[in-house]
Amino acid sequence: MGPKRDASAFILPVARLDELFAALRSRGYACVGPTVRDAAIVYGDIEHSADLPRGWTDDHAPGSYRIKRRSDNAYFGYVVGPHAWKKYLFTPERRLWQLQRAGAKWERTDPPVEVQKYAFIGVRACEIAALQIQDRIFTGGQFVEPNYAATRREVFVVSVNCTQSASTCFCVSMDTGPEVRGGSDLTLTEILQPEHCFVVRADSERGDEVLASLDLDCARSEHSHAAAVGVDHARRQSRRLETAGLKDLLRRNSESPQWQDIASRCLSCANCTLACPTCFCSSVEDVSDLSGDHAERWQRWDSCFNPDFSYMHGGEVRRTTAARYRQWMTHKLSTWFDQFGSSGCVGCGRCISWCPVGIDITEEARKMREAEGVQS
Amino acid sequence: MASKAADVIGTQPLLPQPWVVSEVTRETDDVVTLTMDPGSGAAPMVFRPGQFNMLYAFGVGEVPISISGDPAHEAQLIHTLRAVGFVTRALCALQPGDLIGVRGPYGSHWPIEQHAGRDIVLVAGGIGLAPLRPAIYHILSHRDRYGEVALLYGARKPDELLFPDEFDAWRKAGIQVEITVDNADACWEGRVGVVTTLIRHGRFERTAASAFMCGPEVMMRFAAQELENQGVTPDKVFVSMERNMKCAIGLCGHCQLGPEFICTDGAVFALPRVQRLMTIREL
Numbered sequence: 061m062g063p064k065r066d067a068s069a070f071i072l073p074v075a076r077l078d079e080l081f082a083a084l085r086s087r088g089y090a091c092v093g094p095t096v097r098d099a100a101i102v103y104g105d106i107e108h109s110a111d112l113p114r115g116w117t118d119d120h121a122p123g124s125y126r127i128k129r130r131s132d133n134a135y136f137g138y139v140v141g142p143h144a145w146k147k148y149l150f151t152p153e154r155r156l157w158q159l160q161r162a163g164a165k166w167e168r169t170d171p172p173v174e175v176q177k178y179a180f181i182g183v184r185a186c187e188i189a190a191l192q193i194q195d196r197i198f199t200g201g202q203f204v205e206p207n208y209a210a211t212r213r214e215v216f217v218v219s220v221n222c223t224q225s226a227s228t229c230f231c232v233s234m235d236t237g238p239e240v241r242g243g244s245d246l247t248l249t250e251i252l253q254p255e256h257c258f259v260v261r262a263d264s265e266r267g268d269e270v271l272a273s274l275d276l277d278c279a280r281s282e283h284s285h286a287a288a289v290g291v292d293h294a295r296r297q298s299r300r301l302e303t304a305g306l307k308d309l310l311r312r313n314s315e316s317p318q319w320q321d322i323a324s325r326c327l328s329c330a331n332c333t334l335a336c337p338t339c340f341c342s343s344v345e346d347v348s349d350l351s352g353d354h355a356e357r358w359q360r361w362d363s364c365f366n367p368d369f370s371y372m373h374g375g376e377v378r379r380t381t382a383a384r385y386r387q388w389m390t391h392k393l394s395t396w397f398d399q400f401g402s403s404g405c406v407g408c409g410r411c412i413s414w415c416p417v418g419i420d421i422t423e424e425a426r427k428m429r430e431a432e433g434v435q436s
Numbered sequence: 437m438a439s440k441a442a443d444v445i446g447t448q449p450l451l452p453q454p455w456v457v458s459e460v461t462r463e464t465d466d467v468v469t470l471t472m473d474p475g476s477g478a479a480p481m482v483f484r485p486g487q488f489n490m491l492y493a494f495g496v497g498e499v500p501i502s503i504s505g506d507p508a509h510e511a512q513l514i515h516t517l518r519a520v521g522f523v524t525r526a527l528c529a530l531q532p533g534d535l536i537g538v539r540g541p542y543g544s545h546w547p548i549e550q551h552a553g554r555d556i557v558l559v560a561g562g563i564g565l566a567p568l569r570p571a572i573y574h575i576l577s578h579r580d581r582y583g584e585v586a587l588l589y590g591a592r593k594p595d596e597l598l599f600p601d602e603f604d605a606w607r608k609a610g611i612q613v614e615i616t617v618d619n620a621d622a623c624w625e626g627r628v629g630v631v632t633t634l635i636r637h638g639r640f641e642r643t644a645a646s647a648f649m650c651g652p653e654v655m656m657r658f659a660a661q662e663l664e665n666q667g668v669t670p671d672k673v674f675v676s677m678e679r680n681m682k683c684a685i686g687l688c689g690h691c692q693l694g695p696e697f698i699c700t701d702g703a704v705f706a707l708p709r710v711q712r713l714m715t716i717r718e719l
């Protein structure tokens with residue numbers, strides 16, 4: 061009898077990683093994933109494994125993010141970067157239509173609904189949760205965003221289980237990670253022992269087909285064990301968000317003095333909303349050329365921290381930073397449930413790392429809870 | 437790798453259709469009523485009283501404006517708008533024959549049909565009479581289905597009253613029309629004061645009445661309070677809310693009022709759903 065094998069988990073040797081990308085490319089997918097650019101790990105085009113952040117990791121703390129070298133050659137040895145996958149599905153800027161005025165007629169050029177066929181490489185569990193949240197927003201309601209829907213349907217998700225957490229991570233509190241549970245086509249766990257390789261599992265028919273084409277060896281129990289140990293390691297998170305009663309806590313506290321306290325620190329810069337993988341707000345801009353006969357409408361990411369966001373004739377509804385921060389945090393942790401049936405926060409920690417003054421949503425929620433306890 | 441998918445996904449929801457302005461009526465110094473017919477490619481619009489359209493002025497921008505015409509006349513579209521900024525000024529400057537971009541109709545409506553058999557109170561402030569006018573037209577066409585009907589309307593000044601030429605016809609149809617203005621000179625013989633003060637003059641059965649309100653948020657808050665004081669329960673009161681809107685289809689996030697998307701959950705709400713939200717400052 062040979063060593064014990066796990067019939068559903070396979071081993072992708074590091075040296076064969078490029079075969080995975082080739083298999084995806086031959087099926088028409090453009091691979092996009094983590095790559096090092098400008099001292100950050102961001103999402104961009106991935107041609108081969110050399111484009112990945114091999115040997116890099118990241119340090120996170122409130123208001124700070126820094127990448128640094130690892131002592132090993134792990135490809136996915138970092139946690140999260142400033143980009144979210146939403147940029148591929150809900151693009152930061154998009155032309156909605158063009159109009160040409162010719163005499164008493166308008167000629168409208170409707171943009172084609174463009175389907176990009178992407179393979180997302182290295183999607184984390186919390187990021188899958190964020191994608192599923194945006195799916196509900198853009199495709200689950202009365203009106204469907206056709207570009208999002210068309211591109212999203214084609215996405216091939218190659219996810220990676222986290223084997224380490226950053227100090228800013230709190231996916232365990234939000235029940236979104238660190239282990240991938242669904243929403244993935246192929247799921248990898250990178251292990252360094254007994255040898256550096258990926259434990260691979262197919263989680264969809266598409267995934268099965270790609271996996272079969274790679275003709276990999278089954279994982280042995282020591283591989284599966286090493287993968288499980290890695291995920292357990294990531295599960296140990298010091299940051300927590302107490303979610304029990306959180307929705308109602310924020311609902312009750314719309315007039316809490318805490319908002320003033322936060323506003324005295326918040327710069328209203330909108331970094332948190334831009335980094336957040338679930339924020340979905342957008343605005344439009346109408347432009348026309350010098351002749352005045354050609355007009356276009358552009359859609360761009362917007363943020364509830366922008367003063368104009370709530371502008372009505374006569375002024376902004378949310379004039380103060382306190383009101384804007386309240387909108388952001390209450391939306392994420394409370395009203396999102398009413399609108400979309402889940403929390404709007406997946407615990408990725410980006411808003412904490414990329415806040416220039418280190419405002420921490422988990423800490424602010426804790427203080428809100430405490431302040432209420434003191435008052436009552 | 438890019439391919440067309442319009443066939444599988446359906447149409448883009450954000451495209452304005454061209455309508456042709458057929459008539460421009462100047463109501464007051466800064467309010468204009470536009471009547472328009474479908475342009476080439478645009479279909480007549482079936483709408484319910486209280487719904488709105490996104491109106492687009494070429495190259496300038498697009499804003500939410502309620503429909504102010506008769507829902508029974510779908511071949512024509514009528515909007516009444518006040519020039520307050522870039523887009524509304526451009527729209528108010530349109531001339532007969534000009535094109536205007538329209539998409540809609542959007543949002544919820546006055547549940548006027550569901551409240552047949554009851555007394556009806558319409559409370560309007562300023563431009564707020566425009567979104568209520570389709571409900572008035574509906575009542576006029578089905579007058580026998582309703583009990584007492586009262587329109588309580590307040591404007592800032594006498595020359596800012598909208599649709600004064602129609603008041604007589606409405607009164608003849610058995611609608612009590614009560615008017616008040618905030619400020620007036622000596623020539624004005626009518627009432628002076630806020631619209632809330634008209635409620636006690638309304639001839640309607642307090643416990644058998646449904647109220648529809650449109651106007652500034654503070655006005656609606658006080659009027660709702662006064663109606664409740666007089667015995668109209670909040671679940672029989674409906675208000676039309678307003679926030680910045682960019683998409684009108686629940687996707688851009690701009691119109692949020694707490695958990696509500698005003699564009700798709702509203703703009704018309706049963707009062708209990710928004711009563712608490714209306715008291716929260718800068719929400």
Ligand SMILES: Cc1cc2nc3c(=O)[nH]c(=O)nc-3n(C[C@H](O)[C@H](O)[C@H](O)COP(=O)(O)OP(=O)(O)OC[C@H]3O[C@@H](n4cnc5c(N)ncnc54)[C@H](O)[C@@H]3O)c2cc1C
Nearest residue numbers: 372373499500501502517518521522523524679680681703
């Ligand atoms: C559901 C609904 C129905 C409405 N019905 C009517 C109506 O029947 N008649 C009427 O005269 N007005 C109506 N309004 C108000 C009208 O939309 C605003 O007056 C208009 O948007 C002002 O745009 P502007 O560019 O002229 O003003 P600016 O002050 O130049 O505004 C710049 C931008 O801010 C936004 N904005 C400003 N004010 C508002 C506002 N009050 N509501 C939403 N977005 C705003 C718009 O995107 C606008 O393009 C309605 C608003 C809503 C939400």
Ligand code: SF4
Nearest residue numbers: 339340341364388391
């Ligand atoms: S937090 Fe602000 S920017 Fe993000 S989705 Fe909510 S309203 Fe939009």
Ligand code: SF4
Nearest residue numbers: 336405406408409411
């Ligand atoms: S609110 Fe912060 S922690 Fe939560 S999903 Fe958004 S960026 Fe991540």
Ligand code: FES
Nearest residue numbers: 684688689691699
């Ligand atoms: S106007 Fe865009 S969500 Fe309501």
